[in-house]
Amino acid sequence: MTTARPDTTAALDEIFAGAPLMAILRGMGVERSVRLAATTWDLGIDSVEVPLQTDEDERALREVVRLGAERGKAVGAGTILTARQVALAAEAGAAYVVSPGLDAEVVRAAEERGIPILPGVATPSEVQRAVGLGLTWVKAFPAQWLGADWFRHIRGPFPSVRFVATGGMDAANAAAFLDAGVRVVAVGSALEDENQLPRLAALLER
Numbered sequence: 001m002t003t004a005r006p007d008t009t010a011a012l013d014e015i016f017a018g019a020p021l022m023a024i025l026r027g028m029g030v031e032r033s034v035r036l037a038a039t040t041w042d043l044g045i046d047s048v049e050v051p052l053q054t055d056e057d058e059r060a061l062r063e064v065v066r067l068g069a070e071r072g073k074a075v076g077a078g079t080i081l082t083a084r085q086v087a088l089a090a091e092a093g094a095a096y097v098v099s100p101g102l103d104a105e106v107v108r109a110a111e112e113r114g115i116p117i118l119p120g121v122a123t124p125s126e127v128q129r130a131v132g133l134g135l136t137w138v139k140a141f142p143a144q145w146l147g148a149d150w151f152r153h154i155r156g157p158f159p160s161v162r163f164v165a166t167g168g169m170d171a172a173n174a175a176a177f178l179d180a181g182v183r184v185v186a187v188g189s190a191l192e193d194e195n196q197l198p199r200l201a202a203l204l205e206r
């Protein structure tokens with residue numbers, strides 16, 4: 001079995017070390033993405049992902065990357081499906097890329113660009129493939145439907161894998177996933193709910 005590449009593992013360890021939460025700003029446009037990124041950083045969440053699906057998303061990514069650099073924050077590019085998108089994300093200044101699934105070609109493209117990748121998995125076979133490709137960090141998606149118990153079971157055969165839970169996560173269920181061994185929970189619309197912000201802040205103090 002291929003061992004994890006220490007450069008990629010160390011880079012993602014550092015990116016996600018500051019807090020057990022990350023933010024996903026999907027399809028929000030430049031102005032809204034900038035506003036929510038600021039809310040995220042002010043709350044104490046270091047990592048922000050901007051999914052890259054449209055030209056507007058690319059503009060939002062570049063602006064959030066610029067503002068993140070001023071604060072010393074890492075910004076990732078999400079929904080990366082192709083090698084071309086990997087290149088686009090890297091050129092926009094993304095610190096890492098995130099895929100909804102596991103594609104060896106996309107993983108190789110990220111490696112060639114020297115940018116860490118967080119691929120999506122939802123089955124033991126996909127986790128095993130990711131490990132075989134030398135990856136330690138993966139994104140479990142859709143986490144809400146997999147359920148917190150999935151992580152308790154999957155960590156048995158894969159104790160060294162670090163999981164980010166994405167999909168249907170908010171202040172109401174994030175703690176259950178963190179308690180199940182998830183390293184990071186990704187939230188999106190919860191950041192615009194003023195009732196959830198204090199609860200998200202409390203999770204950062206765990």
